[in-house]
Amino acid sequence: MTKSFTIPRSVEWNENYISLLDQQKLPLETEYIELRTVQDVWESITSLKVRGAPAIGITAAFGLALAAQNYEVESIQAFKTQLQKDRDYLASSRPTAVNLFWALDRMVRSVENATSINEAKTKLTHEAIRIQIEDEAVCRQIGEYALSLFKSNDKVLTICNAGSIATARYGTALAPFHLAKEKGINLQVFASETRPVLQGSRLTAWELKQSGVDVTLITDNMAAHTIAAKGITAVIVGADRITANGDTANKIGTYGLAILAKAFNIPFYVAAPLSTFDISLQSGKEIPIEERNPEEVTHINGHRIAPEGINVFNPAFDVTPNDLITAIITEEGILYNGEYKDSIANLFQ
Ligand SMILES: CSC[C@@H](O)[C@@H](O)C(=O)COP(=O)(O)O
Numbered sequence: 001m002t003k004s005f006t007i008p009r010s011v012e013w014n015e016n017y018i019s020l021l022d023q024q025k026l027p028l029e030t031e032y033i034e035l036r037t038v039q040d041v042w043e044s045i046t047s048l049k050v051r052g053a054p055a056i057g058i059t060a061a062f063g064l065a066l067a068a069q070n071y072e073v074e075s076i077q078a079f080k081t082q083l084q085k086d087r088d089y090l091a092s093s094r095p096t097a098v099n100l101f102w103a104l105d106r107m108v109r110s111v112e113n114a115t116s117i118n119e120a121k122t123k124l125t126h127e128a129i130r131i132q133i134e135d136e137a138v139c140r141q142i143g144e145y146a147l148s149l150f151k152s153n154d155k156v157l158t159i160c161n162a163g164s165i166a167t168a169r170y171g172t173a174l175a176p177f178h179l180a181k182e183k184g185i186n187l188q189v190f191a192s193e194t195r196p197v198l199q200g201s202r203l204t205a206w207e208l209k210q211s212g213v214d215v216t217l218i219t220d221n222m223a224a225h226t227i228a229a230k231g232i233t234a235v236i237v238g239a240d241r242i243t244a245n246g247d248t249a250n251k252i253g254t255y256g257l258a259i260l261a262k263a264f265n266i267p268f269y270v271a272a273p274l275s276t277f278d279i280s281l282q283s284g285k286e287i288p289i290e291e292r293n294p295e296e297v298t299h300i301n302g303h304r305i306a307p308e309g310i311n312v313f314n315p316a317f318d319v320t321p322n323d324l325i326t327a328i329i330t331e332e333g334i335l336y337n338g339e340y341k342d343s344i345a346n347l348f349q
Pocket residue numbers: 051052053054097159160161162163166167171172173199237238239240250251252316
């Protein structure tokens with residue numbers, strides 16, 4: 001029996017505002033907020049109301065289109081100067097997910113040849129909509145390729161939320177689970193809660209449950225025991241930036257799961273669109289890793305759980321070296337360990 005896809009879009013364009021699913025409020029409230037200024041957009045990205053690499057890029061693209069609608073400038077040159085300023089401002093909202101810069105730069109490029117302000121405004125809106133529509137198709141294709149790596153009754157571990165709400169639709173690492181549900185294939189998912197801000201328990205558990213996927217929540221420190229006790233057959237994760245050699249930045253904790261997968265001799269998959277690759281960087285050592293507010297570690301839901309004045313280290317991402325990654329699943333196909341340098345270069349020729 002097939003089942004249709006029910007997860008709502010997390011970002012919607014509405015001509016003079018952006019409607020955004022506030023991911024900070026999930027799973028307790030499904031609330032949409034209205035972003036009306038470029039500052040609203042910047043704040044929503046920084047505060048994780050929208051998060052997940054492709055969704056950040058989509059929101060920023062709409063943010064630039066939105067900002068440009070209100071420019072009070074007299075010439076197309078002045079328009080482009082203001083656009084570049086807003087591009088740089090939005091680019092400062094988060095440093096690690098390369099989709100943010102990819103989407104913003106694509107927006108700026110889309111008006112390179114515009115000769116009038118009206119033409120440029122229309123082009124920006126169309127480009128942002130295209131970025132969202134393309135991402136949905138890309139995610140579905142990633143899901144199909146990823147699903148081909150699993151068999152019925154597999155038990156798969158994931159971390160963070162690389163799901164529908166982190167993209168235009170379907171997600172990357174979660175796409176195969178949504179598609180399996182549509183096709184009536186049974187996959188069992190184990191979601192790691194993902195401290196400090198709990199994207200696994202708040203978002204992945206919510207999203208997969210909404211979709212009717214068989215999902216079990218664990219805390220992050222239960223991963224090794226769960227792999228052994230439940231017979232996990234694979235790990236799949238998303239990505240925020242993949243360098244030319246296949247090194248992959250993703251949510252903090254991903255690297256540890258890759259080491260566990262190797263220790264247990266099970267495959268470790270990364271699922272990501274081409275917009276997440278940064279081939280200007282040769283290795284993961286060059287990826288800027290965001291460090292966030294210590295309060296994310298010392299507090300849960302506004303409640304202090306650590307002593308006042310404690311030293312805190314709060315990196316939001318880690319980098320998994322390419323040799324620990326069994327395969328990288330893209331919309332163009334599956335890239336395998338040992339060939340990343342060549343296969344990634346080929347993708348961008
Ligand atoms: C399809 S989303 C891929 C990644 O962006 C995701 O795995 C992740 O690490 C998100 O981190 P977040 O800090 O929630 O934006």
